[in-house]
Amino acid sequence: MAISPFVEIDATQKLDPFKGVKKIPLEEYFTSGHRTCQGCESALVMKMMVKAAGPRTIVLGSTGCMYVANTTYYSTSWVVPWMHTQLGSSGSAGLGAAAALKAQMRKGKMKKEPINVIAFCGDGGGADMGLGAISASLTHPDYNFLILLYDNESYANTDIQLSGSTPYGAHTTFSPPGKMKRIMHHRWKKNTAGMLAAGHPECKYVATVCMSYGLLGMNCIRKALEIGGPTFVHSLDPCPKGWDYDPYISHELGELAVTTGIWPLYEVENHTLRLLGKTKEIAEGRYVRQPVRDYLMKQGRFAHFTKDDIDYFQSKVDEMWQKWLIPGVIPMMKDVEGDKPPAE
Amino acid sequence: MGRLFAVEIVYRGIFQKTLAKNISRGIVLAASLEGKPGTSFGRYGDSPERNGIPAKYFAIVATDDLTLEEGMAKYEPKEVDITVCVDDTLCKGVESWAWYGLQPINRLTKAGGTLIVTSKEPPEKLMPMIHQKQDPYKLAVLKGIPSFSGLWVYKDDHTDVRILGAIAKLLPDMLKLDSVKQFILHEWNDAVKVQSATNSYNRITAQNVSPSQGNPEKPFQFELLKWHEMRDGVSIPCIAPGHKMDDPATHATGGFQPARNPTFKKWSTRTMRPVIDFDTCIKCTLCWLQCPDSCFDVTPEGLYDANMEACCGCGVCEAVCPVKDCVTMVNEVAFKDNSSQWEAWRKNKDTYNTWLKGTIANKADRSHGFRYKGQYEEQTPEMLEIAKSS
Numbered sequence: 222m223a224i225s226p227f228v229e230i231d232a233t234q235k236l237d238p239f240k241g242v243k244k245i246p247l248e249e250y251f252t253s254g255h256r257t258c259q260g261c262e263s264a265l266v267m268k269m270m271v272k273a274a275g276p277r278t279i280v281l282g283s284t285g286c287m288y289v290a291n292t293t294y295y296s297t298s299w300v301v302p303w304m305h306t307q308l309g310s311s312g313s314a315g316l317g318a319a320a321a322l323k324a325q326m327r328k329g330k331m332k333k334e335p336i337n338v339i340a341f342c343g344d345g346g347g348a349d350m351g352l353g354a355i356s357a358s359l360t361h362p363d364y365n366f367l368i369l370l371y372d373n374e375s376y377a378n379t380d381i382q383l384s385g386s387t388p389y390g391a392h393t394t395f396s397p398p399g400k401m402k403r404i405m406h407h408r409w410k411k412n413t414a415g416m417l418a419a420g421h422p423e424c425k426y427v428a429t430v431c432m433s434y435g436l437l438g439m440n441c442i443r444k445a446l447e448i449g450g451p452t453f454v455h456s457l458d459p460c461p462k463g464w465d466y467d468p469y470i471s472h473e474l475g476e477l478a479v480t481t482g483i484w485p486l487y488e489v490e491n492h493t494l495r496l497l498g499k500t501k502e503i504a505e506g507r508y509v510r511q512p513v514r515d516y517l518m519k520q521g522r523f524a525h526f527t528k529d530d531i532d533y534f535q536s537k538v539d540e541m542w543q544k545w546l547i548p549g550v551i552p553m554m555k556d557v558e559g560d561k562p563p564a565e
Numbered sequence: 566m567g568r569l570f571a572v573e574i575v576y577r578g579i580f581q582k583t584l585a586k587n588i589s590r591g592i593v594l595a596a597s598l599e600g601k602p603g604t605s606f607g608r609y610g611d612s613p614e615r616n617g618i619p620a621k622y623f624a625i626v627a628t629d630d631l632t633l634e635e636g637m638a639k640y641e642p643k644e645v646d647i648t649v650c651v652d653d654t655l656c657k658g659v660e661s662w663a664w665y666g667l668q669p670i671n672r673l674t675k676a677g678g679t680l681i682v683t684s685k686e687p688p689e690k691l692m693p694m695i696h697q698k699q700d701p702y703k704l705a706v707l708k709g710i711p712s713f714s715g716l717w718v719y720k721d722d723h724t725d726v727r728i729l730g731a732i733a734k735l736l737p738d739m740l741k742l743d744s745v746k747q748f749i750l751h752e753w754n755d756a757v758k759v760q761s762a763t764n765s766y767n768r769i770t771a772q773n774v775s776p777s778q779g780n781p782e783k784p785f786q787f788e789l790l791k792w793h794e795m796r797d798g799v800s801i802p803c804i805a806p807g808h809k810m811d812d813p814a815t816h817a818t819g820g821f822q823p824a825r826n827p828t829f830k831k832w833s834t835r836t837m838r839p840v841i842d843f844d845t846c847i848k849c850t851l852c853w854l855q856c857p858d859s860c861f862d863v864t865p866e867g868l869y870d871a872n873m874e875a876c877c878g879c880g881v882c883e884a885v886c887p888v889k890d891c892v893t894m895v896n897e898v899a900f901k902d903n904s905s906q907w908e909a910w911r912k913n914k915d916t917y918n919t920w921l922k923g924t925i926a927n928k929a930d931r932s933h934g935f936r937y938k939g940q941y942e943e944q945t946p947e948m949l950e951i952a953k954s955s
Contacts, residue, residue, distance in 0.1 A: 252823040461579075521714075
């Protein structure tokens with residue numbers, strides 16, 4: 222892609238992909254003693270995110286579980302520098318920190334070196350409230366930072382209110398199933414990563430990850446940091462509290478989200494789309510998508526589903542795979558013109 | 566002035582939230598049928614709750630309005646007539662959201678008050694876990710498997726009404742069995758639940774606990790900075806980088822042990838702990854990599870030792886381990902300390918492996934919430950049988 226001569230790009234850290242689980246460094250930069258739930262996959266994302274980024278990293282966190290539970294009164298689990306930012310401002314904070322580092326180094330107030338800047342947000346802070354700021358920040362090619370959205374599909378910190386990322390039909394504090402009306406949340410989940418990839422030509426890297434596939438996820442984060450400019454990674458995190466399941470199956474639910482085709486894994490690197498892992502195998506016909514029932518019926522938030530509800534959910538996932546212009550990524554139908562020819 | 570009664574319900578966050586609410590609410594509504602006003606509330610400092618992290622509900626009942634108002638003019642009661650502990654592993658102490666350091670389960674139980682524990686274990690097995698208390702009090706065990714479910718789907722195994730029946734027996738001045746029965750019929754219209762409460766009323770017994778009984782250890786405490794001692798910008802130091810590990814047998818160094826948050830250990834969140842067969846471990850890294858709490862120390866020979874000061878017992882390590890019986894989750898009640906399994910194994914492999922086999926063979930079944938639809942329906946008959954017969 223052509224780059225304007227007026228854009229000043231700084232070097233990034235060299236972050237080659239980890240060649241296998243045994244090559245992952247032993248050092249932890251997000252450690253024990255956070256007050257998250259048993260089996261919290263978002264805490265796992267924090268751990269793997271900074272493990273992938275390494276010690277020369279600054280992390281900024283907008284309000285949410287990963288702020289509140291990890292830094293309760295005068296205590297922390299972070300080994301790298303970490304700062305809290307407001308609920309909707311992970312984009313602004315990431316951009317601001319990257320710009321500040323750039324200015325400090327230009328003025329000679331800091332040693333010139335590439336420092337990773339990662340701003341994380343939950344689905345409430347990122348996919349809902351902070352979306353405008355994230356969008357704005359992804360238009361700035363001069364600054365190197367990563368925005369990581371950890372998506373547990375609700376406002377989990379404040380006891381599970383519905384967000385734009387909550388899946389169809391899920392039980393939340395805002396959508397309790399009732400006797401008269403069983404399905405209180407009837408909107409399909411927002412397609413945040415696809416939207417940000419499609420809408421930001423200056424952004425060189427967007428990926429979806431799930432840390433049940435930890436090595437793949439960490440390598441996506443390394444690539445996002447190395448490629449430079451503003452980048453975005455969206456992680457799906459099973460949440461034992463809000464999804465209502467035994468923490469023992471946290472890892473399995475992450476795998477099921479991918480193998481059922483509900484959560485496609487992909488990266489958009491320099492505007493080239495690449496499906497990853499099991500998602501790639503599904504697309505190439507080497508792996509058969511599992512029925513969504515296997516995923517839904519393991520979670521208390523879907524316990525009220527009838528067969529019809531499961532069928533509807535399955536039909537929407539089938540639609541993602543069979544009708545979307547790019548399966549699982551861009552929700553525009555390929556056959557729109559064929560079905561309904563434009564009026565002549 | 567009239568008389569004020571206070572009951573606290575100590576429970577596992579989220580897992581037992583509905584259970585604790587049912588008990589607390591039940592106390593207040595049943596007492597109101599006798600003309601006693603009351604109020605039921607969750608401790609503010611425990612919110613937002615997390616799965617497994619200990620939390621509290623309080624039920625306050627008075628003989629008249631003025632006494633209740635006086636009792637409510639406090640953030641939380643300083644002492645309670647009854648402490649209800651709905652999971653026996655909480656007997657080891659409580660490190661909650663609302664508090665730094667470990668608190669004994671009986672801290673608020675007043676002299677002559679009663680601690681009710683739901684457990685499959687007999688009192689003599691629970692006693693060594695419970696910290697010593699200066700004043701004598703009573704211990705009552707409600708037999709049963711600790712009831713765990715989740716935020717949305719409730720496991721209705723009658724633990725709630727059985728506790729209410731037990732309270733009516735142990736503190737009749739606050740609550741009579743008739744009011745409990747009336748409340749249950751009004752709330753659930755279920756004669757079997759009434760019978761469960763009545764059975765528990767008839768059979769619960771409490772034994773005296775003297776100041777010399779129990780765990781003599783002093784619970785750990787932390788002194789945190791006061792507001793006037795804080796640094797500029799409300800900043801605190803990061804956790805230090807970790808260090809290599811030392812082999813107790815050969816004194817070889819290697820591997821990695823992370824430094825950890827010194828003021829929150831998280832082990833009191835644990836209800837089960839992983840026990841590890843180091844001889845069958847294939848060093849695949851998965852338990853270490855997938856642990857959300859970074860609790861595995863990497864030993865010089867590349868094994869993974871779950872650090873029991875940091876492990877909160879989620880069970881993900883057992884779930885991801887590809888080797889049969891290499892990582893096994895065992896009921897926390899079976900353990901007396903948090904020492905390193907790897908060090909024990911390095912010192913004497915035969916002794917360790919004998920211990921390991923015995924521990925795994927005697928592991929008690931625990932259930933930590935929803936794994937599939939229909940699971941609670943399969944699990945409740947066992948508990949209802951206990952409610953009927955013991």
